[in-house]
Each structure stands twice: as C-alpha cells, then as structure tokens.
Amino acid sequence: MSVSRIDKFHIFILILFLSAIFLINNLMNSEMYQCIGLTPSQAQISSGTSMDKPADALNSKINTRLFRTNVLNRDIKFNISSNDVIVFLHIQKTGGTIFGRHLVQHLEHQCNCSNTSAKRCDCFRPGDDRGIWLFSKFSTGWTCGVHADWTALNSCVQQVLNRREKAAKKRRYLYITQLRDPTTRYLSEWRHVKRGATWPSKHMCDGRLPTSQEVPLCYKGENWIGVVLDQFLDCKWNMANNRQTRMLADLTLVGCYNLTKMPMEDRNWLMLESARRNLRRLAYFGLTEYQAESQYLFEQTFGMKFTTTFEQLEETHASRSAVTPEQVDRITKLNFLDVELYEYAKTLFLQRLEFMRHKSSSNNVNQTV
Helix, strand or coil: CHHHHHHHHHHHHHHHHHHHHHHHHHHHHHHHHHHCCCCHHHCCCCCCCCCCCHHHHHHCCCCCCCCCHHHHCCCCCCCCCCCEEEEEECCCCCCHHHHHHHHHHCECCCCEECCCCCCCEECECCCCCCCECEECCCCCCCCCCCCCCHHHHHHHHHHHHHHHHCCCCCCEEEEEEEECCHHHHHHHHHHHHHCCCCCCCCCCECCECCCCCCCCCCCCCCCCCCCCHHHHHHCCCCCCCCHHHHHHCCHHHHCCCCCCCCCHHHHHHHHHHHHHHHHHHCCEEEECCCHHHHHHHHHHHHCCCECCCCCCCCCCCCCCCCCCHHHHHHHHHHCHHHHHHHHHHHHHHHHHHHHHHHHHHHHHHHHHC
C-alpha cells in the first residue's frame, strides 16, 4: 500500500510540475505579444525558424507565432561617412523606380544628379569623391546586370565597388527591397511586356550564365509586344512566375536554373525558405501597398529623413486591367510561392511597424521624463 501511495504522490507532483510549466509558457507568450502592442490573435505567421517538410511548407497554413524581437527590431545607425553601403535589390514592377528616385533625390543626404529625371546620380560620401554609399540603378547603374537578384548581387557588389573606388575595403552591406501583391505585380509586368518592354537580365548564378535551355524565351524575335494575358499565362517558363521569391532566394542552393538538379517540390520549398530567410535578414523592405508605413520604417531604420511624402497611387496599370476571375485564379496558382512569401512579408512588415512605433513612443516618453 505504501509503494502505491508513493507512486500516486509522484504522479501528482509530476502533473503539478507540467501544469506549472504550461501556465508559465502561456504567460510569457502573452507578455511577448503585449510588449509590441499586439494580441495573440493578431499574430498570423511563424518566425520561420522551423523546417517543415516540403509538402507541409507549401500546402499548409503557416504557424501562428510572433517574430522574435531581433527580427522585428531595426536600428541600423547608418553611417554615411563610414563603410556602410545601402544595396537596393530592385524587383520588377514593385514600384522600385519611384522608390529608387526617392533614394537619390529626396533623402536629407542628397546625391548629385546630372538632371531632374535622376537617371544618373553620384552618391558619394561627404568629402569623398570616390566612396559610394548607395548601390542602385540610379547611382551605380545596372553594373551587376539589369534587375540583378540577391544571388547575383551577393557575388558582384563587392567587386564592382572595389573597382569603382580603386580600393579593396571591408564594407557593411545593407540590403533593401520593395515587394508587391503578387497578382497586381504580375498583371503590371504583363502590361509592361505587352507594350514591348524586355529586361535583358544576365541571371548570373554560381559564376556562370544560364543556358538557353535553362532559361528559354517565351517569344520569338526582339520582344513580346501585343501578347494577350492568356498567352502570357500559358508560357510555363515565364520568368514573371514567382519572380519575387526567385529574386530574393539564394539560387545556388537549388542548382541555379538547372531544373533537373532536384525534384520540383524540393526546389520550390528550398527557394521559399531561402527567400523568407533573406527577407528576415534584410536591413529594410517596404510594401507597395503601404507607402506611408514603408517611408516611416525606412526613416526609423536608417535614421535618415525624406524631404517628400511617399504617394499612395490609387490607380495603376494593373488596376486598369480587365481580367476574369478565372484568369486571376490562374495567376494565383502560378505564383503560389510569391503568394506565400507576400503573406509572410506582410505579417512581418506589420509586426515590425508596430514594434518600431512602440519603440519610438517609449523613447519619446523616456526623453521627456
């Protein structure tokens, strides 16, 4: 009888211990939500640290967990006189041209632009006619290729700046980008291509260019002028598909543009995970649909103010496109990676916005005490 009583006592103590751990964990989670001004129901995404199985990563809802403080907090303390370099990863049809002009024309530290259109600007450090603090289309040009992606920039920027500045330096590279709702971005790219535009991108990856078999064109001749939306959707190797995910991912992890390197499901999963990871590590990213909020986050992150207010366009080329529900459904299915990435980015963006606002408000209160 005594042994039985002892066993029951041990079981009772174990149950109490486990209950206490569960209660403490819930309290800590609740405090973590409150510290950035959010309720648990507002957290819509995981921190991205867990590695789901390939099928689960693409087909299931993302876990409802907050991003950690070190992911949300952005306090770069950008030093324009030091070796800090802002690198703008410009993804097509995300509002990057307008944002790029803001960078060279409307920051407190203005670049020296040769004309009002800001097609060519020198963004040198104060008192240094060689030191470059901004790497972008309008400052350094497409020196790593037209609309170079993360993979190309990561292996190219250092070499270009060493050559431009005639010195090999250790620099701190601060990558930034803009993302956009996948459907509207896709429609905007289609309309752009329909007008006859092309992007002669290099797609440099792992030290080589892709072959014509790896990246075939969807059209014959110089451009795809006049292409209708269904034709645009029908091209299975259209580079518009999941463009944002591909351009943010480290493509060396998936064999670059060699689609025979691994099963497509594994490739998609690895690209998405890589894009999420790189997104978390960017110094800053903005969302086309949140212009005022994007401006606020940039200014808080880098400690630099813009001299103009970002404008939220109510009407764009994409919004003027007459598309059917069936076509929208096809766009969504084709861009399923970008849909996942954008939802992830939007949740991170909104959580970071709340965190930075709370942090700024707390700092203001402390300064007045």
